[in-house]
Every structure is written in structure tokens, then in C-alpha cells.
Amino acid sequence: MAIAIKTTGLSQSFGDLQVIKDLNMAIKKSERVAFLGPSGCGKTTLLRCLSGLLRDYSGEIELHYSKAGFVFQEPRLIPWSNLYNNLTFVTQDEEKIRRSLELVELSKFANQHPSKLSGGMQQRANLARALIVEPDAVFFDEPFQNLDLKSNIKLMEAVIRIQKQQEWTAVLVTHGIREAVVFAQRIFILSKGPASVVKEIDMTNEEETDFFSPKTAEFERLILEYYE
Amino acid sequence: MVISESLIVPSPYEVLVKIVEEVQRGKLLPALAMTFLKAIEGLGIALLIGTPIGVIMGISKSFEEWIRPSTMVLRSMPIVSWLSSVIVIWGIGWQAPIFIIVTTLLPLIIYNIAQGVKSIDVKLIEMAHVYQVPKSRIFRQIYMGSIVPFLLSSIRVSLGTMWKVAIVAEFMAGDSGLGIEISWAKFYLETPTVFAFTSVAVVSGFLLEYLFDQFISHMNRKGYGIWQ
Numbered sequence: 090m091a092i093a094i095k096t097t098g099l100s101q102s103f104g105d106l107q108v109i110k111d112l113n114m115a116i117k118k119s120e121r122v123a124f125l126g127p128s129g130c131g132k133t134t135l136l137r138c139l140s141g142l143l144r145d146y147s148g149e150i151e152l153h154y155s156k157a158g159f160v161f162q163e164p165r166l167i168p169w170s171n172l173y174n175n176l177t178f179v180t181q182d183e184e185k186i187r188r189s190l191e192l193v194e195l196s197k198f199a200n201q202h203p204s205k206l207s208g209g210m211q212q213r214a215n216l217a218r219a220l221i222v223e224p225d226a227v228f229f230d231e232p233f234q235n236l237d238l239k240s241n242i243k244l245m246e247a248v249i250r251i252q253k254q255q256e257w258t259a260v261l262v263t264h265g266i267r268e269a270v271v272f273a274q275r276i277f278i279l280s281k282g283p284a285s286v287v288k289e290i291d292m293t294n295e296e297e298t299d300f301f302s303p304k305t306a307e308f309e310r311l312i313l314e315y316y317e
Numbered sequence: 318m319v320i321s322e323s324l325i326v327p328s329p330y331e332v333l334v335k336i337v338e339e340v341q342r343g344k345l346l347p348a349l350a351m352t353f354l355k356a357i358e359g360l361g362i363a364l365l366i367g368t369p370i371g372v373i374m375g376i377s378k379s380f381e382e383w384i385r386p387s388t389m390v391l392r393s394m395p396i397v398s399w400l401s402s403v404i405v406i407w408g409i410g411w412q413a414p415i416f417i418i419v420t421t422l423l424p425l426i427i428y429n430i431a432q433g434v435k436s437i438d439v440k441l442i443e444m445a446h447v448y449q450v451p452k453s454r455i456f457r458q459i460y461m462g463s464i465v466p467f468l469l470s471s472i473r474v475s476l477g478t479m480w481k482v483a484i485v486a487e488f489m490a491g492d493s494g495l496g497i498e499i500s501w502a503k504f505y506l507e508t509p510t511v512f513a514f515t516s517v518a519v520v521s522g523f524l525l526e527y528l529f530d531q532f533i534s535h536m537n538r539k540g541y542g543i544w545q
Contacts, residue, residue: 159444167458169462169465178450178458
């Protein structure tokens with residue numbers, strides 16, 4: 090399968106602080122991958138490099154996608170605009186807005202302001218905004234982190250369902266092992282920092298994992314061995 | 318010599334009777350309307366001038382440095398000093414109270430708006446850059462939206478100040494309104510009339526602030542979250 094993103098010897102430093110060190114990996118098109126690492130290991134910086142937001146790295150990054158969506162850790166919705174106007178902020182195309190709201194099952198809430206939406210709904214709105222640009226790659230910066238389990242499951246199901254329909258490449262960074270196992274077809278375990286890949290786990294041949302399956306718990310145990 | 322008590326502190330009953338008399342004579346309500354009109358005009362002009370200056374001051378550090386001395390002068394200049402200059406320029410009339418209200422409210426509005434612009438959530442700006450939102454839309458939806466709570470806070474504080482300043486300016490250099498009526502009543506030693514007009518001024522000022530607070534609560538209940 091064609092490559093969507095490839096890094097060779099990727100390194101990134103801020104002053105004397107090295108955040109990413111000699112990171113090599115490749116992500117296939119339409120693949121769901123997760124970068125799993127402890128807090129502060131450089132995951133968000135890596136995501137910014139891969140999504141083209143940070144460009145002053147050393148090494149090489151090949152980006153074979155044209156449009157990217159970004160699902161932030163916090164919803165970053167404009168508090169004084171209703172959901173619909175939050176999306177018109179990104180595009181004026183009403184049809185695209187309608188489609189994205191339908192995809193994340195928020196059509197009924199288009200006139201609501203963010204303060205009237207639950208945390209999970211706000212994150213689905215965050216996802217809707219990423220989908221509106223009709224991306225071929227979507228980057229997820231720990232969007233599941235501040236949600237309760239029920240909202241977490243609902244958002245995860247929405248992401249996987251839409252990704253399977255639209256076949257964009259999905260890149261998640263997280264420190265949640267279970268989230269990574271449920272989300273990804275391939276998991277890259279990162280070192281404590283500076284970030285580099287210490288282990289790659291291919292999960293494409295595994296039966297589907299959800300938050301409660303025994304297989305998920307098994308993977309959690311396996312990953313914990315590599316997890317610093 | 319016997320001085321009547323009502324010459325110094327009239328009873329509430331006397332004041333109430335006087336209010337009714339002044340309403341019947343057709344003096345109180347037109348005076349109240351004139352003061353209100355001048356106060357609102359002054360506030361409107363101060364907002365029209367102060368808002369753009371405040372926005373530029375919030376965005377540009379060099380503009381802030383340049384304009385700061387002028388706003389400091391405006392802030393510390395006593396009302397009576399303005400009055401003497403204004404009387405020389407325009408004489409007694411409606412211009413003096415409006416001018417005094419504008420100069421009193423202007424620094425307050427400028428600083429509040431500048432503070433609003435400075436407190437803009439940088440994460441929203443970053444989100445806008447990720448989605449390559451045009452600058453004009455960022456200005457309209459994020460910058461203008463961010464200053465609304467500060468604009469409302471300026472109006473809230475201005476309501477009380479403008480009312481007091483309008484009456485003082487009318488008292489000293491006006492030709493109509495509550496201030497001039499109080500001045501005439503004082504001149505003829507009609508203390509109950511002074512108290513009657515003063516009571517109406519106090520109640521009207523209180524009512525203005527109350528109605529404004531009710532408006533904000535109503536907007537907040539609707540989920541706009543504009544009062545922070």
C-alpha cells in the first residue's frame with residue numbers, strides 16, 4: 090500500500106532540549122496508527138511535525154497527503170458562536186457543514202452554543218470541524234483524554250466508523266494504552282523522551298478490539314512491558 | 318432666626334410631594350429625558366471613538382506606548398478643569414455635558430477594550446491558522462467576539478459614571494436637564510426640590526444599571542456566555 094507519511098532520522102530540539110531523536114517510521118495511506126508514550130515525551134511536537142505545523146526539524150519527512158484535519162486535545166470551539174457558526178468559521182460551504190454534522194450525529198445541536206454541549210459532544214464538534222476540509226489525513230492530539238468512559242467510547246466509535254467510510258489516514262498521539270489499542274491498526278511505542286520509536290506493534294491481523302474485550306487487556310499487558 | 322427643617326433636610330414625604338408637583342408642572346420628566354439623552358449620546362460617542370483605539374492598542378505595542386500619555390492625561394484631568402475650557406469654547410449649552418462625559422468615559426473604554434484584545438485565547442488563533450481561515454474572518458469572529466465581555470463591562474461601569482458626570486456638567490455648564498434644575502433649586506434655597514431631583518437621578522441611575530444587568534442575565538440564560 091502507498092505511503093502517506095514517512096520520517097527518516099527525524100529530530101527536533103527547542104534550544105538545548107531535544108524533544109525528538111532520530112525517529113524513523115512510515116504510515117500507510119488509509120491506516121490508523123497511534124503513537125503511544127508517556128506525558129511530556131514529545132508526542133504533540135511529533136504530531137505537529139507530521140501535520141506540517143512545525144517545519145524547523147532536522148531529518149526528513151515525506152508527506153503524501155493534500156489536506157489535513159486536526160482534532161485538538163481541547164475542543165477549541167469559539168464560545169460565543171453556536172455550533173453551526175463554529176463550522177462556518179472554517180468553511181462557508183453549507184453542504185459540507187451539514188454533512189459533517191450528520192457524520193458526528195450533531196445535526197440537532199447546530200444552534201447550540203458550546204457551553205450547552207457535553208464534553209463528548211464538544212469533542213465530536215472538534216472532529217466535525219476537522220472533517221469539513223475533506224481531509225486525506227486527520228491528526229488527533231489526545232482528544233479522548235478529558236472525557237468520561239461513555240463519551241470516550243462514543244467518540245472512538247464515531248472516529249473509527251467515519252475513518253472506515255472515508256478512508257483517510259488517521260494519526261493519534263496518546264498516553265492511554267487502551268485508547269491506542271482500540272483505535273489503531275499499528276502502534277508505535279515511543280521512548281520516554283526525546284521521542285524515538287522503541288517498538289512497533291502490528292495489529293492488522295488481530296480481531297477487532299473494543300474497550301472491554303479480553304484481547305484489549307492482553308495487549309495492554311504486552312505494551313506495558315515496553316512502556317517506560 | 319428660625320430656619321425651617323425642610324431647608325436643611327426635608328422629610329421623605331416632602332420630597333415625594335415635590336416629585337409629584339414637579340411632574341405635574343411638566344418640569345421633571347423633560348429634564349430627566351434631556352439628561353438621559355446627553356448621557357447616552359456621550360456614551361455612544363465614547364464607544365465609537367474608544368473601541369477602535371482600544372482594539373489597535375491591544376494589537377500594537379508601539380501604538381499603546383504612543384497613546385498611553387494622552388489617555389493618562391484624560392484620566393487624571395479634573396472635570397472642573399475641562400469645564401472651564403469648554404465654557405470658553407462653547408459657552409453654556411448641551412455641548413459641555415456631552416464633551417465631559419466623552420472625556421471621562423474614553424480612557425475607561427479604551428483600556429477595557431485593549432485588555433479584551435490582549436486576553437484573546439491564543440489556542441483559538443492557532444486553530445484558525447491550522448484551518449487557514451482568512452484574516453478578516455479571524456478578526457470578525459475571534460477578535461470582535463473576544464472584546465464583547467469587555468465592551469459590556471465598560472458599558473456597565475460607564476452607566477453609573479456617565480449619569481453622575483452628566484448631572485455635574487449640567488449643574489455647572491448646562492442649559493437643560495436634572496443638573497440645571499438642581500442648580501436653580503439650590504440658588505433659590507428650595508431644598509425639597511434639590512432632594513426631589515436628586516432622588517429621581519439616583520433611582521434612574523439604579524434603574525439603568527438594573528435593566529442592563531437583566532439584559533446580560535437574559536443573554537447568558539440563552540447560552541451566549543457574554544458576561545464573564
